[in-house]
Amino acid sequence: MSNTRRIVTLGKTGVGKSSVANTISGGQLFQIGHSVNSETRQCQAATTYVNGRNITLIDTPGLFDTNRSEEELKSEILRCVTGFTPGPHAFLIVLKVERFTEQEQAVINKIHRYFSNEVFKYATVLFTHGDRLLEGQTIEDFIRGNTLVRDLVKKCGGRCHVIDNKYWKNNQHDEYRNNQVQVRELLNTIDEMIEENQGRWYTNEMLQPLRDPFILIAGVCRCCRCCIVGTFPWSKMREDESVTAASGLFIGTNLAMGYL
């Protein structure tokens, strides 16, 4: 296995992506936010040496920045991946230890939409604000109670860790609530994942948009009774009334779903 790992942080604004990158590096390489506004506006990368590995950390702007258009944000976040060739070995999907709401689910949906299903093969869920765990509670206990988070972790091959960028910095008394211990385990998990992926990394080709399901329409034309077979993208079918109306011309229409 090559000795350099490229790791991208992803997540909602303010969840602690830049802090995570600092905690992993053990330094202050990335600017941390101190207000409700998004701090990281552009992709930033830094290479550092941690636990015997060269690590390039790529920090991204938060998904859901209310001061920027979706298109602008999307192209900046995609640039974080396409701009650092040949591609990242690992994505950290950063979440806070807190209630998982529709907004968190929307973040996951966006990650899926931007990076396709392949992203989860290269992803690890990393929780920040670990200090919010109850006494004696592990991150596995925390996610057990939430089906959506459990499903996400399952999609990520069961890979899940927790840190607290603020309170677990020098916690020598607790083996679990200790960033050094958690970072070591996180990096081991990433190494195992890279091995499972046979040293491959996420490539730009995987960025292709999700394929649009299509409707197959087969029937007999009312006017000349000839057989007609047609396909329409499902999204177009839903948006475009003329396509929907056209399908109404068929008699005995059979519908089937597939992917273009």
Ligand SMILES: Nc1nc2c(ncn2[C@@H]2O[C@H](COP(=O)(O)OP(=O)(O)OP(=O)(O)O)[C@@H](O)[C@H]2O)c(=O)[nH]1
């Ligand atoms: N208590 C606690 N505070 C944290 C933790 N992680 C981050 N913070 C705080 O949360 C705030 C935002 O942290 P950032 O690292 O800038 O978050 P970000 O996700 O990079 O934010 P954007 O760049 O704006 O998207 C800062 O005040 C951090 O000190 C954590 O694990 N525990």
Ligand SMILES: [Mg+2]
């Ligand atoms: Mg940031």
